[in-house]
Amino acid sequence: xxxxxxxxxxxxxxxxxxxxxxxxxxxxxxxxxxxxxxxxxxxxxxxxxxxxxxxxxxxxxxxxxxxxxxxxxxxxxxxxxxxxxxxxxxxxxxxxxxxxxxxxxxxxxxxxxxxxxxxxxxxxxxxxxxxxxxxxxxxxxxxxxxxxxxxxxxxxxxxxxxxxxxxxxxxxxxxxxxxxxxxxxxxxxxxxxxxxxxxxxxxxxxxxxxxxxxxxxxxxxxxxxxxxxxxxxxxxxxxxxxxxxxxxxxxxxxxxxxxxxxxxxxxx
Ligand SMILES: [Mg+2]
Numbered sequence: 001x002x003x004x005x006x007x008x009x010x011x012x013x014x015x016x017x018x019x020x021x022x023x024x025x026x027x028x029x030x031x032x033x034x035x036x037x038x039x040x041x042x043x044x045x046x047x048x049x050x051x052x053x054x055x056x057x058x059x060x061x062x063x064x065x066x067x068x069x070x071x072x073x074x075x076x077x078x079x080x081x082x083x084x085x086x087x088x089x090x091x092x093x094x095x096x097x098x099x100x101x102x103x104x105x106x107x108x109x110x111x112x113x114x115x116x117x118x119x120x121x122x123x124x125x126x127x128x129x130x131x132x133x134x135x136x137x138x139x140x141x142x143x144x145x146x147x148x149x150x151x152x153x154x155x156x157x158x159x160x161x162x163x164x165x166x167x168x169x170x171x172x173x174x175x176x177x178x179x180x181x182x183x184x185x186x187x188x189x190x191x192x193x194x195x196x197x198x199x200x201x202x203x204x205x206x207x208x209x210x211x212x213x214x215x216x217x218x219x220x221x222x223x224x225x226x227x228x229x230x231x232x233x234x235x236x237x238x239x240x241x242x243x244x245x246x247x248x249x250x251x252x253x254x255x256x257x258x259x260x261x262x263x264x265x266x267x268x
Contacts, residue, residue, distance in 0.1 A: 123231060126243070167201060
């Protein structure tokens with residue numbers, strides 16, 4: 001996976017967003033960092049005395065910090081949430097979460113394959129977006145919004161990179177003769193571009209790719225559950241179902257489910 005890392009050196013150093021803002025504004029930190037947790041940003045930071053520029057930065061930072069603090073009357077500002085999400089990616093925490101999910105699922109597949117019965121046809125189910133394919137470039141560029149025309153252009157490019165630990169998991173399952181089924185909420189009209197994208201990341205040999213019918217009116221969860229039921233009905237045992245959304249995982253027809261982190265959007 002191409003781990004998106006900001007050109008900002010403080011981001012590479014893994015500094016929290018509030019520290020990065022402080023660094024940008026040139027504001028000193030008080031000796032007791034616990035003070036940051038106790039009240040508004042205006043109480044948390046002190047400007048360097050006698051420096052007008054610093055005082056201006058202090059006010060700006062205070063306003064930003066106020067935007068980041070929830071109160072009883074006013075929810076935390078949307079911008080603060082977006083900064084938090086970008087920091088989650090830029091500090092590498094997201095990549096580490098993805099690695100943990102893939103490692104956990106791989107361990108389970110290994111254990112389950114070791115006690116496979118004679119003739120048992122094992123399968124895993126994987127979602128695609130933010131499970132195997134990484135759309136962070138698009139998510140970031142769109143500022144966390146969904147515009148259908150922009151999304152369609154992105155899919156047509158077929159250039160989403162693989163989430164590498166998940167691609168490794170895919171190859172591991174295949175090496176153990178476990179069938180892999182992709183069940184995605186992408187509609188049928190995106191099938192060819194999706195197949196092209198999968199080919200591009202070196203993902204061959206999957207048993208099936210299920211896209212939602214173009215005129216699907218139900219939920220993603222309903223579509224995905226119905227498809228898993230069909231796979232089981234064909235005589236396979238789904239040992240693992242892996243996805244980034246609850247809607248990928250609810251409804252049964254899998255021995256175990258694995259939730260991949262995705263705080264960026266919700267698909268029902
Ligand atoms: Mg997904």
